[in-house]
Amino acid sequence: MPGILVVAEQHNGQLCDVTAELIGAAVTVKSRIGGPLRVLVIGASVNPLSKGVALAGVDEIQTVQTASDHFDPLVYEQAVMAAASQDKPFLILIAHTANGTAFAAGVAARLGAGLASDVFGLDVEGELIATRSAYRNKVAMELDFPGKDVVVLTLRGATFAPAEQGGSAPVSPISLLLGAIKGASSHIEYQEPTSSGIDIxxxxxxxxxxxGIQNKDNVQRFEALAERIGAVLGCSRPIVDSGWLPKAHQVGQSGKLASNCQLYLAVGISGATQHLFGMKHVPVIIAVNTDLGAPIFDVATFGTTVDMFELADALERHFN
Structure with a gap:
């Protein structure tokens, strides 16, 4: 029985929402793949984390005890290899996040596995089919993995329905000699980013x-505009890197995922891949950029090349 292995993602000892989504995705194909559904929990706080992943459809929870809940890609890679060598799963599911992408390819290479990243569709039609974007999100591409005994997929967050509560899977520890992992890091402390009272x-x-906002002086204007129209102010990474807004406002791969967003108004954003990661799943995206060739228009529901400051003038008059 080949089965499925889900690698739980946790941050500083707290399970991330994407973990339940990974399990939910696994449950949808479990009966057609065959075998058990196992969840691998890695960290110092394995007991509370294990309780959090005991969801409906999970057959076994495997744990690797570490000295710290701090993420280390080498430790995660070795832990997944230990679990995969022991149980020989056919499908390994990892979150498509900054953490997940740091070790997924290494695992796939060592296993000689098929690999697909940023997957937003999963099906089994005689064989496993993974769907991801291609050509700058202009097409949805279906991939299969002929001849592969194992497949590693990183799944896009806020895409798959989370698994339901009600599981009661047994917990099995996996022994791992952490001291033998060459290059593993030693965690000193975790510093929380400055809070700004918002949750993207x-x-x-x-x-x-x-x-496109041009300078820091314009931030206050758009912050006031966001409040006026009932929106939360977000931003792309350059705004945070410039120190114009706290990191809590950043949307993207190294920021926050707009998980619950239904309407995304992107103003003066070109649409780099890292930013699109955090918002391209939103049902309605309105892009405002004077560059008609900006990648943001590839994912936008509606778009305009009007000057962003002229748009701000119009919105301020309308919502005055």
């Missing part, structure tokens, strides 16, 4: 600004 992951309407 829970916002339903986001007005996000990018390089």
């Amino acid at each position: 992951t829970k916002a339903e309407f986001i007005l996000s600004v990018g390089r």
Whole structure:
């Protein structure tokens, strides 16, 4: 029985929402793949984390005890290899996050596995089919993995329905000699980013600004505009790197996922891949950029090349 292995993602000892989504995705194909569904929990807080992944459809929870909940890609890679060598799963599911992508390819290479990243569709039609974007998100591409005994997929967050509560899977520890892992890091401390009192992951309407805002003096104007129209102010990475807004506002692969957003107004954002990761799943995206060739228009529901400041003038008059 080949089965499925899900690698739980946790941050500083707290399970990330994407873990339940990974398990939910696994449950949808479990009966057609065959074998058990196992969840691998890695960290110092394995007991509480294990309780959090005991969801419906999970057959076994495997744990690797580490000295710290700090993420180390080499430790995760070795832990997954230990679990895969022991149980020989056919499908390994990992979150498509900064952490997940740091070790997924290494695992696939060592196993000689098929690999697909940023997967947003999963099906079994006699064989496993993974769907991901291609050509700058202009097409959805279906991939199969002929001749592969194991497949590693990183799944896009806020895409698959999370697994339901009600599981009661047994917990099995896996022994791993952490001291034998060459290059493993030693965690000193975790510093929380400065809080700004907002939670991008829970916002339903986001007005996000990018390089087109030109200078820091304009941030306050768009912050006030966001409040006026009932939106939460988001931004792309250059705005945070410039120190114009706290990191809590950043949407993207190294920021936050707009998990609950239904309307995303992108103003002066070109649409780099890292930013699109955090918002391209939103049902309605409105892009405002004077560059008609900006990648943001590839994922936008509606778009305009009007000057962002002229748009701000119009919105301020309308919502005055």
